[in-house]
Amino acid sequence: MSRILLINGSPHSNGCTATALAEMIKVFDAEGIETQLFNIGNRNIRGCVACGNCRKAGKCIFDDAVNEAAELFRESDGLVIGSPVYYGSPNGTLLSFLDRLFYSTPFSKHFKVGAAIVSCRRGGNTASFDVLNKYFTISSMPVASSTYWNQVHGFTAEDVKKDLEGLQTMRNLAKNMAFMIKAIGEAKEKYGLPKLERGSFTSFPDGK
Numbered sequence: 001m002s003r004i005l006l007i008n009g010s011p012h013s014n015g016c017t018a019t020a021l022a023e024m025i026k027v028f029d030a031e032g033i034e035t036q037l038f039n040i041g042n043r044n045i046r047g048c049v050a051c052g053n054c055r056k057a058g059k060c061i062f063d064d065a066v067n068e069a070a071e072l073f074r075e076s077d078g079l080v081i082g083s084p085v086y087y088g089s090p091n092g093t094l095l096s097f098l099d100r101l102f103y104s105t106p107f108s109k110h111f112k113v114g115a116a117i118v119s120c121r122r123g124g125n126t127a128s129f130d131v132l133n134k135y136f137t138i139s140s141m142p143v144a145s146s147t148y149w150n151q152v153h154g155f156t157a158e159d160v161k162k163d164l165e166g167l168q169t170m171r172n173l174a175k176n177m178a179f180m181i182k183a184i185g186e187a188k189e190k191y192g193l194p195k196l197e198r199g200s201f202t203s204f205p206d207g208k
């Protein structure tokens with residue numbers, strides 16, 4: 001059975017972002033895909049200190065929600081990241097979490113399907129959406145899309161329930177994501193994953 005991990009970056013486990021994620025989960029249930037919802041918004045999560053310890057340990061030196069989620073992410077075929085918009089960006093706790101999750105995990109994310117969703121009251125959704133998608137696109141993760149950018153609007157969960165187009169966007173996103181996960185699962189059996197080059201790591205013109 002395919003599995004999707006959904007991360008809610010908001011401190012409100014029944015708020016706007018949660019309402020949008022719940023709309024997606026209904027579709028995943030109907031598609032026979034297992035889901036796991038992981039709320040991180042109220043956890044005490046610090047940022048990456050670039051110690052490099054994870055290179056040897058295969059996990060983050062700060063043993064918190066990041067390492068818990070890493071195990072779930074490893075077992076998942078897809079990852080949904082949900083964020084409220086704080087000052088035109090994803091919320092800070094979520095960014096600290098994602099920097100450490102993506103940097104510290106040694107397993108391949110190749111062809112795990114990614115989707116970002118964002119919730120704002122008024123503005124900053126598309127800028128936040130762009131930030132979140134960058135975690136996927138540096139990790140060889142195909143990105144699922146929908147019939148609008150993946151956003152809802154509201155200050156409360158009740159507001160989001162009135163955002164009918166936003167909820168429709170979530171359902172369509174989930175349908176597309178479910179299809180991609182199933183299709184990629186079959187394609188992996190048939191063709192195997194593409195073999196990627198890894199040798200070069202250049203920061204300066206002399207390659208050192």
Ligand SMILES: Cc1cc2nc3c(=O)[nH]c(=O)nc-3n(C[C@H](O)[C@H](O)[C@H](O)COP(=O)(O)O)c2cc1C
Nearest residue numbers: 010015016017084085086087088120121122123155
């Ligand atoms: C610190 C903070 C900053 C916020 N900044 C913005 C913002 O830049 N633009 C906006 O439209 N809403 C902003 N909001 C409102 C939330 O993004 C919005 O209510 C969101 O839907 C809440 O989602 P949640 O219920 O999942 O936490 C902010 C809220 C907080 C607490």
